[in-house]
Amino acid sequence: VFCDLNIRKPFYTPEVLVQSLHACTMLKFSREDAVVFTPFGYPADEEALCRRLAADYQIHTVLMTLDIDGAIVYDRTSDRIFRKAAVKADAVSSVGAGDSFAACFCCSRLRGESIETALTKSVTLAAFVVSRMEAIPDYSPQLSDILQIHTPFY
Numbered sequence: 001v002f003c004d005l006n007i008r009k010p011f012y013t014p015e016v017l018v019q020s021l022h023a024c025t026m027l028k029f030s031r032e033d034a035v036v037f038t039p040f041g042y043p044a045d046e047e048a049l050c051r052r053l054a055a056d057y058q059i060h061t062v063l064m065t066l067d068i069d070g071a072i073v074y075d076r077t078s079d080r081i082f083r084k085a086a087v088k089a090d091a092v093s094s095v096g097a098g099d100s101f102a103a104c105f106c107c108s109r110l111r112g113e114s115i116e117t118a119l120t121k122s123v124t125l126a127a128f129v130v131s132r133m134e135a136i137p138d139y140s141p142q143l144s145d146i147l148q149i150h151t152p153f154y
C-alpha cells in the first residue's frame with residue numbers, strides 16, 4: 001500500500017496522518033513534509049527519521065525526496081539507506097516531479113528492479129520533469145531508453 005503524504009496546511013490532521021502511516025507499506029514524503037513529524041518527537045535527521053517511521057509503523061520502504069539534493073530510500077528488510085544525488089537540471093517548475101518520482105520508483109520495483117536502480121531512474125525522471133513546464137511532459141527517446149519505459153512493466 002503506497003502513501004504519498006503531500007502535507008498541506010490545513011488539509012490534514014494528526015489523526016489522518018497516523019491512520020495513513022499505519023495503513024501503508026511504502027511511504028513517500030518530501031523534505032518539506034518532514035517538518036510535520038518533529039513536534040511529535042521524531043528526529044530532524046533525514047535517515048534517522050526514515051528509520052524511525054519504518055520501525056514505529058511497520059513500513060517496509062520509506063522514500064524521502066530532498067529537492068535539489070536528490071532522494072533517500074530506507075529499506076527496513078535490509079536495514080539499509082540508499083541515497084542518490086539529484087541529476088542537474090534547469091528547473092522550470094516542480095509540479096509533477098514528486099509524483100513522477102513516486103510512479104517511476106513503484107513501476108521499477110514492480111518490474112523487479114533493485115532499489116538502487118529504481119532510485120536512479122526516479123531521480124532522473126524527476127529532474128526531467130522539473131525542467132519542463134508541464135507536469136506530465138512528453139518523454140524524449142533518450143529518457144525512454146534510460147527508464148526502459150517503452151515496454152510494459154507486466
